[in-house]
Amino acid sequence: MQPLQFLVPLDALDALGPVIPFVVFGLVVLNILTRFLQHRRHLTQADSDDDDGSLDRWLPHTATNVALVLASFVFLIVEPHGGMVMSILALSVFISDFFEYESRLVEARSKSKALERPTAAIGASVFALLYAGYQGFFYLIEPLWNAIV
Numbered sequence: 001m002q003p004l005q006f007l008v009p010l011d012a013l014d015a016l017g018p019v020i021p022f023v024v025f026g027l028v029v030l031n032i033l034t035r036f037l038q039h040r041r042h043l044t045q046a047d048s049d050d051d052d053g054s055l056d057r058w059l060p061h062t063a064t065n066v067a068l069v070l071a072s073f074v075f076l077i078v079e080p081h082g083g084m085v086m087s088i089l090a091l092s093v094f095i096s097d098f099f100e101y102e103s104r105l106v107e108a109r110s111k112s113k114a115l116e117r118p119t120a121a122i123g124a125s126v127f128a129l130l131y132a133g134y135q136g137f138f139y140l141i142e143p144l145w146n147a148i149v
Helices: 010-016 020-048 059-078 080-110 119-136 138-148
Strands: none
Touching: 010 059, 020 059, 020 080, 020 119, 059 080, 080 119, 119 138
């Protein structure tokens, strides 16, 4: 008997196992899209307001960040090795988004600089997108991969 068998429905997660990498991939793509939209919102908020705290977090982007981290933890239960790598990448996206927002606040307060793109979060998202694509769509390259390896 496993200690967490009553807390986590492992049989249900095993049934959803093949779908979870596609869910993680979709959440990464959605996260990139909401990051783009949030940056556009921040640009218009910084231009329109003279208030120091004029930038605010956008709820859809925060929700995709949290959903991405939670989905990667579920993927960790189903596929331990790939889930560990994906959860580290998802946490790096989450943390870089947090610090990118704080740096946008500093840039908005200074008024001497234009708001920069969230480059660290974009970089972390690209790595997460590549790995989620690898995990989700490995069946497309599996014959070639098996022939080489």
